Amino acid sequence: MRPHELSLTAAAAAIAARELSPVELTESVLGRIEETEPPLNAYVTVTGDRARAEATRAEQEIAAGDHRGPLHGIPMALKDLIDVAGLPTTASSRVRAGHRAERDSVLTERLAAAGSVLLGKVHTHEFAYGLITAQTRNAVDQGRIAGGSSGGSAVAVAAGSAMFSLGTDTGGSIRVPSAFNGVVGLKPTYGLVPRHGVIPLSWSTDHVGPIARTVADAGLVLGAIAGHDPRDPGSVPGTGGDYAVDAEPDLTGLRIGVPVNYYFDRVRPEVEAAVRAAITRLESLGAHAVEVRIPQERHIAGTLWSLVAPEATAVHERTLRTDPDAYGADVRTFLEAGALIPAVDHIRGQRMRELMKRDWAELLETVDVIAAPSTPITAPPPDALTLEWPDGSTEDYTAAVVRLSAPANLTGLPALSLPVGADADGLPIGMQLLGRPLEERTLLRAGHAFELSHHRVEVTGRP
Amino acid sequence: MINGLTPEQAAQWAERAGIPLRPGREEIAAAVADGLQESIASLREVDFGDMPAAGAFDATT
Numbered sequence: 246m247r248p249h250e251l252s253l254t255a256a257a258a259a260i261a262a263r264e265l266s267p268v269e270l271t272e273s274v275l276g277r278i279e280e281t282e283p284p285l286n287a288y289v290t291v292t293g294d295r296a297r298a299e300a301t302r303a304e305q306e307i308a309a310g311d312h313r314g315p316l317h318g319i320p321m322a323l324k325d326l327i328d329v330a331g332l333p334t335t336a337s338s339r340v341r342a343g344h345r346a347e348r349d350s351v352l353t354e355r356l357a358a359a360g361s362v363l364l365g366k367v368h369t370h371e372f373a374y375g376l377i378t379a380q381t382r383n384a385v386d387q388g389r390i391a392g393g394s395s396g397g398s399a400v401a402v403a404a405g406s407a408m409f410s411l412g413t414d415t416g417g418s419i420r421v422p423s424a425f426n427g428v429v430g431l432k433p434t435y436g437l438v439p440r441h442g443v444i445p446l447s448w449s450t451d452h453v454g455p456i457a458r459t460v461a462d463a464g465l466v467l468g469a470i471a472g473h474d475p476r477d478p479g480s481v482p483g484t485g486g487d488y489a490v491d492a493e494p495d496l497t498g499l500r501i502g503v504p505v506n507y508y509f510d511r512v513r514p515e516v517e518a519a520v521r522a523a524i525t526r527l528e529s530l531g532a533h534a535v536e537v538r539i540p541q542e543r544h545i546a547g548t549l550w551s552l553v554a555p556e557a558t559a560v561h562e563r564t565l566r567t568d569p570d571a572y573g574a575d576v577r578t579f580l581e582a583g584a585l586i587p588a589v590d591h592i593r594g595q596r597m598r599e600l601m602k603r604d605w606a607e608l609l610e611t612v613d614v615i616a617a618p619s620t621p622i623t624a625p626p627p628d629a630l631t632l633e634w635p636d637g638s639t640e641d642y643t644a645a646v647v648r649l650s651a652p653a654n655l656t657g658l659p660a661l662s663l664p665v666g667a668d669a670d671g672l673p674i675g676m677q678l679l680g681r682p683l684e685e686r687t688l689l690r691a692g693h694a695f696e697l698s699h700h701r702v703e704v705t706g707r708p
Numbered sequence: 709m710i711n712g713l714t715p716e717q718a719a720q721w722a723e724r725a726g727i728p729l730r731p732g733r734e735e736i737a738a739a740v741a742d743g744l745q746e747s748i749a750s751l752r753e754v755d756f757g758d759m760p761a762a763g764a765f766d767a768t769t
Contacts, residue, residue: 449762544754547747554744562727569730578740581733584725585718585741586748593751595761600754602762 248273249405253462256408257315260307267307267318270408271300271362274320278364278406285382285404287397289325289335291365296320299362306360315465315489317360322407324398325366326373327453328442329353336444337380337397338371339571340564350442351474352411352453359469364407367397371576373413373446374557376421376646379627384426385672389624392422392646394446398456399426409457409466415446416549417620417650419454420662424619424675427664429692430456431463434682435657436481438467439474447556448479449595450549450654460663460692464488467685481683488685494694496530501691502537502612507545508649511634512621519666519674520618523695527616530694535612539652540604544597546644549651551586551594558583598655605656609681614691619662619675620646653679661688663696713738 248256248270259265275293282288303318325335328346330353335341349357356363370378370393378396383389384403391400395412399422402410412419414432423430431454438453445451455466465488472485503524509517528534541548558565561580569577609615622632622645630642653660658679665676678688713721715734718741722729729737 544750547750550744551748551751558727565727569733578736581722581727581729581737582740582744584727585713585721585737586744590745590748590751592761593754593756594748595763596756596759597751597754599759599762600756603759 249277249408252459253315253319253408253457253465254459256319257465260318261312267300267303267362268297270318271296271320274364274406274408277404281404281406284387285384285400285406287367287381287400287404287406288322289337289366289368289397290332292332292363296362296364303360303362313358313360314469316356316469318362319408320362320364321356322364322367322398322401322410323353324369324395324410324412326369326413326444327352327411329363329366332366334444335366336372337369338573340568342571346442348442351439351476352470353442355470361469367401367407367410370394370396370418371573372444372561373415373418374576374579376417376643377627378422383624386624386670388626389672390425390627392425392624394418395430395456396422399423399428399430402426402428402456402458409455409462411453411466411470412456413443413446414452414454414650414654415450415553416647416654419452419456420619420650420660420675420677421646423456423662424664424673425624427673428456428458429460429463429664430454430662431467431685431688432653432660433467433471433685434481434659436479437471437484437659437683437685439472439477439480441474441476445560447553449552449556452654460661460689460696461490463661464490464689464693484683488689490689490693494690494697496527496532496691496694499527499532499614499691500612501527501532501534502608502615503534504539504615504617505536507539507542508617511636511638511640511645512618513623513668515668516618516621516623516674520616520676523665523676524616526698527691527695530698532691537608537612537615540608541597541601545651545655546648548594548597548601548655549647551590552598554579554583555586555588555591601652601656605652605658613680613687615679617677617679618649619677621649623668623670623672623674649677653677658682659685659688661685661692663692665695665699712742
C-alpha cells in the first residue's frame with residue numbers, strides 16, 4: 246500500500262509512531278495528483294512547493310518532539326471558495342479573475358495551527374451554486390458527474406490526491422459529491438464550524454465541513470475546525486472539542502428513525518435497498534429502528550429556494566451589475582432570477598424554517614438518529630440530468646438531489662453521509678445520518694460502527 | 709398556480725430591485741423566476757401563527 250492510500254487515521258498513527266514521515270506522505274499524494282490530474286481535474290491550483298516546505302517543517306517539528314496532533318503533517322485540499330492568503334480564491338469562476346486573498350480564512354488558520362499541509366485548491370461548481378461541478382470527473386467512473394458543488398473536494402479524496410478536504414454545503418454540496426464518489430462527508434450543525442473567509446452562497450444555510458475517506462477521519466478533521474469565531478455572525482459560542490471516535494463504538498439502545506414518508510419517495514430501488522440493508526446492519530449492532538414521519542414535507546424545497554435564491558443574488562449584486570457575462574450560463578440565470586423573488590417570500594421561508602426547527606426537535610425527542618439515502622440516485626452521466634420515475638413523473642436532477650439534502654440545511658441539523666454500497670454499475674451509494682443539534686458525536690459513533698462492521702464483512706465475509 | 713412574469717415585468721422588477729437585467733435576459737430570467745416561485749408559493753398556504761422569522765442578527769457581537 247502506498248502512503249496516499251492510507252486513511253487519515255492510519256497515516257496519522259504512522260506519523261506519530263515515526264513509521265511514516267510527512268515528507269514521504271506528501272510526496273506520495275503529490276505523485277498521485279500527477280497521476281490523476283488530468284483527467285479528473287479536481288484541482289484548480291496545486292501548491293506543490295508550498296506543500297513540500299510545510300511537510301518538511303512538520304517533519305522537523307515532530308522530530309523535535311512538537312507533535313501537534315492527528316493532522317500534523319497530513320496533506321489536504323481546500324474547496325476554492327476558502328481564502329488562503331496570497332492565493333487566488335477563484336470560486337471556479339471567471340468573475341474572480343485576478344483575485345488574490347489578502348488573509349487566511351478561519352479554516353486555513355485552524356488547519357495550519359493543526360499542522361496540516363496545503364496541497365492546493367479544488368474545484369467547486371461555480372460559486373457553489375449548483376450540484377454538478379462540470380469541470381471535474383467522477384473518481385469512480387469518469388463518464389459520470391462528480392456531483393457538487395464540492396465536486397473537486399470529494400473527487401480528490403476518493404482518488405487519493407488528498408488525504409482529506411473541506412467542502413461547503415448549502416443544499417447538499419458536501420453530501421452529494423461524497424455519496425457519488427464513495428467517500429464520507431459531514432455537514433455539521435449550523436454555526437459549529439465558522440465561515441469567516443469563505444465566499445458565501447446563502448448566509449442563512451451555508452455550512453463548511455470535512456470530506457474524508459472514513460468516518461473516523463471526518464471526526465479528526467472536525468475536531469480541528471469546529472468552535473466559535475466571532476467574525477462569523479452565525480458561529481455558536483461554546484462549541485467544538487474532540488470528535489475522535491471510540492475504537493469500539495457501542496450502539497446498544499440507539500434509536501434510529503426510519504422515515505415512512507419523504508426520504509424514500511422517488512428513490513432508485515438499488516439506493517433504497519442499500520440504505521435499508523445498512524439500517525438492518527445498524528440494528529444488528531445493537532440499535533433499534535423506529536418509524537418516523539418527516540414534518541412539513543411539502544414545503545422543504547420551496548423554503549430552501551425562498552432563502553437561497555435572493556441571498557445568493559444579494560451576495561453577487563455588484564458583479565451582476567458590472568460583469569454579468571463573466572458568469573456561467575446556469576449560475577447567471579439563477580442569480581438574475583433571485584432578484585425577482587419578493588422579500589415577503591424570503592420572510593415566509595425564515596418563518597417556515599423556525600416551524601421546521603420546532604417540529605424536527607420534537608421528532609428527535611423520539612429517536613437519536615434519522616437514517617435516509619444521501620441522494621435518490623447514483624452519479625448520472627452529464628447528459629442524463631432529467632430523471633424519470635416509475636410513477637411517470639420526471640424530475641430535474643438538481644431538484645432531486647436537493648430534495649433529500651435540504652432538510653438538514655434548513656433545520657441546521659448535522660448530517661453525515663457515508664458509503665453503504667454500490668449499484669449494479671459499481672457506483673457508490675450513500676446513506677445520511679441526521680441528528681440533534683451539536684450531536685455530531687452520535688452520528689460519528691453510528692457511522693464508525695457501521696464502517697467497522699462493513700469492513701469486517703468485506704474482509705472476512707462475517708459481520 | 710401563480711401568474712407568470714412577462715419579460716417586461718421581469719425587467720421592471722429587476723430594475724426596481726436595483727439589479728437591472730441586460731437586454732435579452734428578460735425572458736429566461738422570468739422563466740426561471742417562475743419556476744422558483746412555483747416551488748416557493750406553497751409557503752403562502754401556511755398559517756405561521758406567531759412564529760417569528762429566523763435571523764442571524766446578533767446584537768452582542
